[in-house]
Each structure stands twice: as C-alpha cells, then as structure tokens.
Amino acid sequence: MKKKTTIHDIAENLHVTASTVxxxxxxxxxxxxxxxxxxxxxxxxxxxxxxxxxAALRSGKSNILGIIxxxxxxxxxxxxxxxxxxxxxxxxxNVMICQSHDNYENEVDKVQxxxxxxxxxxxxxxxxxxxxxKHFKKLINNGTPLILFDRSTNELEVSQVxxxxxxxxxxxxxxxxxxxxxxxxxxxxxAKISIYKDRLxxxxxxxxxxxxxxxxxxxxxxxxxxxxxxxxMLEILGKGLKVDALVSASAMGAMGAMQVLKEHKIKIPDQFxxxxxxxxxxxxxxxxxxxxxxxxxxxxxxxxxxxxxQEIASSQSKFIPQKIVLKPELIIRESSVRTGEExxxx
Amino acid sequence: MKKKTTIHDIAENLHVTASTVxxxxxxxxxxxxxxxxxxxxxxxxxxxxxxxxxAALRSGKSNILGIIxxxxxxxxxxxxxxxxxxxxxxxxxNVMICQSHDNYENEVDKVQxxxxxxxxxxxxxxxxxxxxxKHFKKLINNGTPLILFDRSTNELEVSQVxxxxxxxxxxxxxxxxxxxxxxxxxxxxxAKISIYKDRLxxxxxxxxxxxxxxxxxxxxxxxxxxxxxxxxMLEILGKGLKVDALVSASAMGAMGAMQVLKEHKIKIPDQFxxxxxxxxxxxxxxxxxxxxxxxxxxxxxxxxxxxxxQEIASSQSKFIPQKIVLKPELIIRESSVRTGEExxxx
DNA sequence: GTGAAAGCGCTAACAC
DNA sequence: GTGTTAGCGCTTTCAC
Numbered sequence: 001m002k003k004k005t006t007i008h009d010i011a012e013n014l015h016v017t018a019s020t021v022x023x024x025x026x027x028x029x030x031x032x033x034x035x036x037x038x039x040x041x042x043x044x045x046x047x048x049x050x051x052x053x054x055a056a057l058r059s060g061k062s063n064i065l066g067i068i069x070x071x072x073x074x075x076x077x078x079x080x081x082x083x084x085x086x087x088x089x090x091x092x093x094n095v096m097i098c099q100s101h102d103n104y105e106n107e108v109d110k111v112q113x114x115x116x117x118x119x120x121x122x123x124x125x126x127x128x129x130x131x132x133x134k135h136f137k138k139l140i141n142n143g144t145p146l147i148l149f150d151r152s153t154n155e156l157e158v159s160q161v162x163x164x165x166x167x168x169x170x171x172x173x174x175x176x177x178x179x180x181x182x183x184x185x186x187x188x189x190x191a192k193i194s195i196y197k198d199r200l201x202x203x204x205x206x207x208x209x210x211x212x213x214x215x216x217x218x219x220x221x222x223x224x225x226x227x228x229x230x231x232x233m234l235e236i237l238g239k240g241l242k243v244d245a246l247v248s249a250s251a252m253g254a255m256g257a258m259q260v261l262k263e264h265k266i267k268i269p270d271q272f273x274x275x276x277x278x279x280x281x282x283x284x285x286x287x288x289x290x291x292x293x294x295x296x297x298x299x300x301x302x303x304x305x306x307x308x309x310q311e312i313a314s315s316q317s318k319f320i321p322q323k324i325v326l327k328p329e330l331i332i333r334e335s336s337v338r339t340g341e342e343x344x345x346x
Numbered sequence: 347m348k349k350k351t352t353i354h355d356i357a358e359n360l361h362v363t364a365s366t367v368x369x370x371x372x373x374x375x376x377x378x379x380x381x382x383x384x385x386x387x388x389x390x391x392x393x394x395x396x397x398x399x400x401a402a403l404r405s406g407k408s409n410i411l412g413i414i415x416x417x418x419x420x421x422x423x424x425x426x427x428x429x430x431x432x433x434x435x436x437x438x439x440n441v442m443i444c445q446s447h448d449n450y451e452n453e454v455d456k457v458q459x460x461x462x463x464x465x466x467x468x469x470x471x472x473x474x475x476x477x478x479x480k481h482f483k484k485l486i487n488n489g490t491p492l493i494l495f496d497r498s499t500n501e502l503e504v505s506q507v508x509x510x511x512x513x514x515x516x517x518x519x520x521x522x523x524x525x526x527x528x529x530x531x532x533x534x535x536x537a538k539i540s541i542y543k544d545r546l547x548x549x550x551x552x553x554x555x556x557x558x559x560x561x562x563x564x565x566x567x568x569x570x571x572x573x574x575x576x577x578x579m580l581e582i583l584g585k586g587l588k589v590d591a592l593v594s595a596s597a598m599g600a601m602g603a604m605q606v607l608k609e610h611k612i613k614i615p616d617q618f619x620x621x622x623x624x625x626x627x628x629x630x631x632x633x634x635x636x637x638x639x640x641x642x643x644x645x646x647x648x649x650x651x652x653x654x655x656q657e658i659a660s661s662q663s664k665f666i667p668q669k670i671v672l673k674p675e676l677i678i679r680e681s682s683v684r685t686g687e688e689x690x691x692x
Numbered sequence: 693g694t695g696a697a698a699g700c701g702c703t704a705a706c707a708c
Numbered sequence: 709g710t711g712t713t714a715g716c717g718c719t720t721t722c723a724c
Contacts, residue, residue: 350701352701352702353701354701364701365703365704368702368703372703396701396702397702400703401701401702401703403702404701404702404703404704405703405704
C-alpha cells in the first residue's frame with residue numbers, strides 16, 4: 001500500500017500548482033489545451049486516482065445517486081434499478097442501492113445513511129409499512145432531490161414516476177370479459193396505497209362499462225403474498241361463490257390462487273381465467289404461464305433518473321415537481337385465454 | 347435549505363471545543379459522561395447531521411462496504427446481499443451495491459467507482475466474462491480488502507466464500523440414483539469456472555461410487571440459460587439417448603429442460619427426474635416443483651461480511667486470506683421423487 | 693492561463 | 709478530561 005498520488009504530486013512533477021492540475025483534470029477551458037494534455041498524461045504516468053471524497057467534501061457534490069427499494073430481488077425493482085443506472089451512469093453518477101425490506105425503521109435508517117453519505121439525490125419506492133414521511137422531509141429540507149416511483153403519495157411535494165394502474169387493471173379485466181368469463185374476483189391490498197386503490201377502480205369501471213354488476217363479495221383484501229392468494233382462493237371455493245376469473249393486484253397472489261385451483265383440479269384457463277400484476281420471471285414458468293400487466297419497469301427507472309438530473313440542473317430556480325404516468329402493457333399468456341373447443345365442453 | 351449544523355456550532359453552544367464535541371459524539375471514554383450527555387443533547391436540539399464525507403476524508407474510513415454482483419435480481423445474490431447487510435449494518439457499515447450485469451467492462455467501472463467512493467472493502471462475485479483480474483489487483487494494491495464469493499479464483503490472494511459444489515452435485519446425483527433413475531445427464535458450463543468443474547466432478551464420482559459408468563455423451567455444456575436448457579434437452583431427445591434424469595448446474599437450465607419434457611408429454615418425475623442448482627423462488631412454483639441444491643446464500647453473505655470485518659480488524663498484522671467452504675443442502679421436491687404406484691406403470 | 697490562499701467538516705496526535 | 713493544532717485532498721474565489 002504505497003502512498004497515493006495526489007494532485008500536488010502531479011503539480012510538483014510538472015512545476016505547476018495544484019489548482020492548475022485540478023482544473024486540467026476537470027477539463028476546465030481556462031487551462032490551455034497543452035497543459036491539460038500534459039497534466040492528464042502525468043496523471044496516468046503517476047497512476048493518479050482521484051479522491052472523490054475530498055472532492056465531495058469541498059464541492060458538496062458526491063456524484064452518487066441513492067436508491068431505496070423494498071428488495072432488489074424482484075424483477076420489477078431490479079429492472080427499475082437497471083433503468084436508473086443506464087441514465088445515471090451516462091451522466092457520471094454512481095448509484096448506491098439500499099433495501100428497506102419493506103420495513104419502516106430500516107427505511108428511516110437507509111435514508112439517514114444516504115444523507116450521511118452525501119448523496120446528490122435519492123430515488124425511492126417506499127416500504128409498504130411507511131405511513132409517516134418525516135424521514136423523507138428531512139431529505140427535502142437538506143436540499144437533496146427526492147424522486148418517488150411506483151408507490152406515490154400526496155404528502156410530499158416531489159417528482160414521481162408511476163404507471164397507470166387504473167388503466168392496467170381496466171385492460172386486464174376487459175380482457176377477461178372478452179374471453180367470456182362472467183364472475184371476476186379481484187385480489188387487492190391496503191386501500192390507502194394508491195396503486196391498489198387505482199387497480200380496484202380500474203377493475204370496477206371495466207365491469208361497469210360492460211354491464212357486469214360490481215359485487216363487493218368478490219373483493220379480497222390481503223397482503224397479496226403467496227399464502228394470501230391461497231387463502232383468498234380457498235375462501236372463494238369454500239363459499240361456493242361461482243367465481244370463474246381473477247384479476248390479482250400482485251403476481252404472488254395470482255400464483256397462490258393458481259396453486260389452489262390446480263389442487264382442486266379446476267382447469268386453467270378453461271374453467272378459470274387469471275391475470276396478475278407485475279411481470280416476474282416465474283410468471284412465464286408456471287403451468288399454464290400467467291397473463292400479467294407489465295409495468296415497463298426499465299422505463300420507470302429511466303424516467304426517475306431523468307427527473308433527478310433535471311432537478312439538480314435547475315439548481316437555484318425552484319424546481320417544480322413533476323408526475324410522470326407511464327402506460328402499462330397487458331401481456332396475454334395462457335392463463336387467461338380460452339380455447340374454442342374446450343369452451344364448448346363446459 | 348438552511349445552513350447545516352456542524353460540530354463547531356455545538357461546540358460554541360456549549361463553550362467547549364470542536365474536538366471535545368467530536369470525541370463526545372463518538373463516545374470516546376476520555377470525555378466525561380456528563381459532557382457526552384450534554385453534547386449529545388445539544389446535537390439533537392440543533393438537529394446536527396454528521397458529515398460522513400468529512401469524517402471519511404479525515405480518517406480514511408468511509409464505513410461503506412462495496413458489493414459487486416452480476417445482478418441483484420436473483421434469489422441467490424439478493425440473499426447473499428441480505429446476509430452481508432445483516433453483519434455489516436450491525437458493525438456500523440453501510441453497503442453500496444453495484445451490478446456488473448456479467449459484463450467485464452462494467453465490472454471494471456464499478457470497481458473504480460467503489461475505489462473512488464473510498465469504500466473500506468469490497469465483496470464480489472465476479473462476472474462470467476471476467477478472465478483478467480487487474481482491476482481487482484488495483485483494489486488490493488490500494489489496501490482495500492477484497493472478498494470473493496461463489497465464483498473463486500487462484501489468481502488473487504484474497505479470502506473467499508464458496509459452497510462445496512462437488513458435494514452438492516454428488517448429493518443430487520446420488521439422490522436420483524436412489525430413486526431408481528438409470529441414465530442421468532448433466533448440464534454444465536465453461537469448465538474453466540471452478541464451480542462448474544466441481545459440479546461435474548461430483549456428478550461423475552457419485553455415478554462411479556454406485557457402479558454406473560460415466561458417459562461423455564451425457565454431458566452438455568452451454569451457458570445454462572433457459573434456451574440452453576431447452577436446446578440440450580431437445581438434443582437428448584433427438585439423439586434418442588434414453589436419458590431418464592438430469593442434474594443441471596443451473597436453475598434456468600433445469601427449467602428449460604422441464605419445458606421441453608412437458609411439451610413432449612414426458613412425465614416428470616415418473617419418466618424423468620430433475621434436480622437443479624441454486625434455489626430461485628420460481629423453482630417451487632413450477633409444475634412439478636423442482637428439486638434443487640440449496641446454497642444457503644444468506645450464510646454465504648454472513649461469512650463474507652465477517653471475513654471483511656476480520657480483515658479490517660487485523661489492520662497492520664498482515665492478514666492471511668481464508669477460504670470458507672459451506673455445505674450445500676439438497677432440497678427434494680416433486681421433480682425427482684418417484685411415486686411407487688406410478689413406477690409400476692412404466 | 694495560472695497561482696495563492698482559504699477552507700469544506702471532521703479527526704487525532706500532542707499538549708497540559 | 710479537554711484544548712490546540714494541523715491537516716485529509718480537493719475546489720474555487722480572487723488575484724494578476
């Protein structure tokens with residue numbers, strides 16, 4: 001571990017001052033091209049590694065963009081991250097990814113950690129548990145741009161990127177109706193979270209648009225995990241609700257329902273149609289493959305990163321928060337497409 | 347964005363010096379308990395936020411641990427990360443996660459980014475493409491502890507955490523043999539990567555231990571992705587190799603094979619048994635659920651983080667790299683368990 | 693086009 | 709137990 005080269009070493013080597021070296025390395029046009037070249041060559045020769053920490057301390061900019069997601073272990077979040085990286089890296093930012101594991105305290109800690117690390121901005125999909133936004137306000141007060149995606153709130157005056165959940169759910173429901181399914185259930189979660197509220201509304205309005213009465217009894221609220229999906233479907237079967245299709249606001253919920261249906265030898269898609277939300281890898285591996293509302297997660301990431309860049313660019317002139325709403329896409333797989341012949345059999 | 351409180355503000359407020367404040371905040375025992383309490387109260391009152399960047403610059407320690415994985419979007423890696431976080435957070439470190447997307451240039455960039463960010467250590471599972479370890483040597487020369495997991499190499503004198511791939515493969519193969527499968531194929535990848543070499547060896551020696559001849563024709567080398575698994579299985583069927591079971595060195599490869607078998611109406615597990623490697627969520631969702639060699643990924647993360655902590659603790663006394671080998675576990679699901687009655691039918 | 697000088701906020705060796 | 713002092717390596721204002 002030999003001593004590291006600093007700009008002073010380069011300066012000494014070239015008989016100029018550290019300020020010149022600093023400017024040259026940053027390609028400051030006030031430095032002559034010749035000097036810049038010289039300095040840059042010397043930097044390579046001396047194996048100079050810039051100390052970002054020193055630069056960050058002095059300039060107040062770390063060139064690090066923080067990201068907080070519930071978990072990176074889901075296609076949706078990991079491709080949002082990928083989308084953020086694409087844009088951020090090009091603009092010279094590195095990303096620092098944190099996981100809240102959908103836990104509030106954890107999220108508070110991570111916000112603090114990013115704040116202490118001096119990140120230049122934070123992009124967040126907040127934890128399911130989060131009801132209080134104090135920790136995010138701290139960021140804002142600190143002047144650190146905050147951008148939310150997926151889960152949004154009106155309690156914060158910040159830019160947001162969401163998909164049109166209403167539309168996605170509407171399309172899913174309409175698709176099932178067009179396949180001839182008559183009694184369509186809906187798995188939802190906490191009505192306070194806007195994405196679930198919107199998905200419920202999309203489902204409801206699609207039914208109404210097609211003259212199918214909305215039935216409160218067909219709405220199942222849960223945490224939407226695998227076990228919840230199983231429980232809800234068991235309830236449907238137990239009560240003899242004569243349901244023949246499902247729009248689940250989550251992939252896992254749909255998966256749970258599917259397991260139960262198969263255990264009861266109910267044929268999918270002929271006797272029962274399913275559409276889920278969020279495009280997890282496994283959804284195409286199930287038997288039959290699950291239809292889903294795809295959220296174009298990479299584009300969500302792109303947009304969020306762009307909003308961040310805009311916000312730091314508009315530095316002084318007060319930035320006006322924007323809300324970007326992306327269109328979802330219905331991916332139709334076998335779980336919701338009835339085959340003609342088998343339809344007749346029923 | 348009001349001016350931030352610094353230790354000097356606290357010092358002024360309490361009529362002490364900044365160093366006292368610094369010590370008090372760090373719970374330095376040389377400061378009287380009374381002063382410490384006073385300082386900590388004042389810090390809260392003045393809404394003091396420590397500037398980690400300044401501390402990092404001064405102390406040379408950032409309290410950030412870097413992680414580079416191919417992608418966080420896989421159960422294996424995300425739970426390794428979780429395991430690292432558990433240990434690292436407790437020890438006061440924050441983690442900075444980077445994804446190489448299995449691309450060499452990307453990996454080089456990320457190493458540089460972490461170096462510039464001044465991380466105190468880096469834990470890596472390097473990209474499949476990586477053949478050259480110069481970028482990692484840079485880290486080592488810089489005095490930054492490096493710990494490898496999963497993929498290991500002898501070209502670097504660093505600590506490593508791996509699972510006993512040989513054993514995992516041996517167990518998987520033996521299990522299939524015990525179920526009465528007779529001609530077992532193996533899907534492998536680049537023989538230069540030690541995990542694949544070891545898995546191949548485990549397979550081979552398990553066969554030999556049970557008096558089953560090893561047949562070169564039953565080894566299929568590919569990238570082990572879904573398409574590769576499909577292609578290999580199609581080849582098996584096309585050539586009429588009479589294979590009745592498979593040990594795949596990847597989950598995706600096993601999945602691809604399963605798809606093809608189902609398309610050909612070959613019954614799993616009765617006519618064909620499958621065991622995969624790596625425990626992805628989706629493996630329990632397939633039909634039938636896939637047996638797998640579980641790698642205890644969280645424990646890999648724990649161990650890697652512990653190695654890191656040991657290494658920085660041993661600061662001057664030259665640290666001797668350690669290699670930790672964890673035992674894998676065979677998770678038996680339906681894809682490899684023959685049922686008595688159906689056995690007779692064949 | 694380059695230099696001099698100040699300092700970002702913190703820590704740590706050395707005093708006493 | 710607390711203060712003094714000197715930077716960590718860099719950027720940036722103000723000179724000329």
